[in-house]
Amino acid sequence: GKFFCSKSCQTLWRNQEFVGPKHGNWKGGENIHHKDLLVKNGIKIFCRICGTEDERVIAVHHIDQNRKNNKIKNLIFLCQNCHHLVHYHGEKIWRS
Numbered sequence: 001g002k003f004f005c006s007k008s009c010q011t012l013w014r015n016q017e018f019v020g021p022k023h024g025n026w027k028g029g030e031n032i033h034h035k036d037l038l039v040k041n042g043i044k045i046f047c048r049i050c051g052t053e054d055e056r057v058i059a060v061h062h063i064d065q066n067r068k069n070n071k072i073k074n075l076i077f078l079c080q081n082c083h084h085l086v087h088y089h090g091e092k093i094w095r096s
Contacts, residue, residue, distance in 0.1 A: 034060035048093050049082040059083050
């Protein structure tokens with residue numbers, strides 16, 4: 001029942017209104033920027049499997065798959081494709 005002057009005004013409102021527990025995808029997690037954490041610790045941004053350096057497709061992977069274990073030794077960069085292969089097809093991580 002809300003009306004907005006533009007799509008951008010609607011987006012601004014929605015991004016302020018539906019955060020944390022109010023967001024549909026909320027899983028009770030912590031608000032940690034894993035990518036920033038790795039970069040601050042001198043970890044180069046590239047996929048540890050295929051080697052791509054395209055930051056648009058890079059994600060952070062939890063090696064032990066425990067999203068609450070945010071120790072640097074448990075976090076690595078993977079591209080979206082390799083990340084999927086690790087989770088669903090048993091691909092091994094081999095680059096350091």
